[in-house]
Amino acid sequence: MEFQIDKVAELARLNLKPGEKSKLEKDLGAILDYAQKLNTLDTGSVEPTSHVLNLENVFRADEVKTSNAAEKALEHAPHRDGDFFKVPKIVQRD
């Protein structure tokens, strides 16, 4: 199966060294080829499965609960500014 290791790496935000690249390209290729076997099966009459559990319509009621997760998360954040997480400046989007 065709893929571009550079694009996959970029989408996953991975900085690959030249040595790693060819090794991973080979590994990933083997995985994809293996999965490709599935395409030899005739699945025309099988309904697509989006979930393996035999369950549907799982809901919760619209009720508010409070959580103190933010304080813990902020404690562990690389950078914080008061109540906020602080991140490096990215391309101005809005």
Add this chain to the structure above:
Amino acid sequence: MKYEPVIGLEVHVQLKTRSKLFCACSTEFGAEGNRHTCPVCLGWPGSLPVVNEAALALAIRAGLALNCKVAERLKFDRKNYFYPDLPKAYQISQYDMPVNGKGELLIETKAPDGALVEKTIGITRAHLEEDAGKLLHEGIPDGSLVDYNRGGIPLLEIVSEPDLRSPQEAYDYLTALKAILQCIEISDCDMEKGSLRCDANVSVRPEGQEKFGTKAEIKNLNSFKMVAKAIQYEIDRQTELVESGEKVVQETRLWNDAKGVTFSMRSKEEAHDYRYFPEPDLVPFTLSKETVAAIRKTLPELPRERAKRFVRDFGISSYDAAVLVQEKGTAEFFEACVSAGAGAKAASKWVLNDLLAILNEKNSAIGDCLVKPDALAGLIRLTESQTINSTTAKAVLIDMAATGKSADAIVKEKGLAQVADTGLIERAVEKAMAANPASVADFRAGKQKALGALVGAVMKETQGKANPKMVNEILLKKLSS
């Protein structure tokens, strides 16, 4: 060659739920930074999302009001991208099995010749997704701050077909859409609070050509007026490019309202490949006919039906009816005013011309207005009985809006009741004629215009309280004798 614009709109509205789409955090606006977060909406490993039943019901409600085909089966998918406003590095959205499929919206729009015409705009789909967090850049030189309170709030993304052909049509589509969504109470649709957001896809093509031109997506549009302005700018920009033989680049552009231009984001982030796949943490959903029918039953009268009823039952113009139903509160106010005994035409005129002007000036909503429908009906009664003239009535309304008092009370308190005392008006007319001999001579010499100055003088003499009709009659009688 003439070029035709092709416009499609993507509207995100925040669904009116108490808690978020996949967790129990509050959706309340304006909380302290990151107060409304939990392991689920912060994307902690091991946490699991569960769908808010109310959010799905509201999405279906919107779909039905937009004549969408509501899905029998639906599922959620992950849309993958890296951005600091997305703690999980994916957004839970819907890809190929959205809750609402194709629908349509009938809009009333102004043709270039000013006539009102009806047009059907296709809805491609309306799906559920979670909102992202908010990035704060202002005043921070060395980074950005992130607030995840908004992250996970339920949104309905309503995608239109590329059926719109002018900035005016886009504006009218948004107005009609907002009126419906407010009417069925699924969202506040408050652009200032971000509960309604709009992106526009714009392209141009030579008139008569079927194939679409290359489109640009415009973001950062904070009002319907801005949407229309940005689309017009984009049409002009693209037409110029095509006419000079250049190519339109497919890209995202941001509207700069201060400069009145769109500019390219030129961002590497734009090399999008979202790699959608089914959300493994959520099971699929089946909607029974009964569930959908039960929601359909609760739909109120929609704005267009309401406008038609106003024309049919109250005899007001279709134009006035269309404006009245744009905001649910306005339509309800008008109807309550008529129920309180005001004539429909007078009620429509006072609401549209006077009350809305006062509210606009104060930037306040009709629901918060100190003038209640029965109070406006009271004011209208005073004008119809000619207790006060229309100039006085306008001033009284401003007073009513400021104090919440009834028209009767203000008129009594300030002694504004119109003078219909013949003797008193006659004396005022005589005084005015004596004080303005030149105007009297002019009028008698055939200058009709001179009458205005004399009427003005009489009104001044009576502090504006004289019945204008009587002033005219008495003045003309005295001038011709």
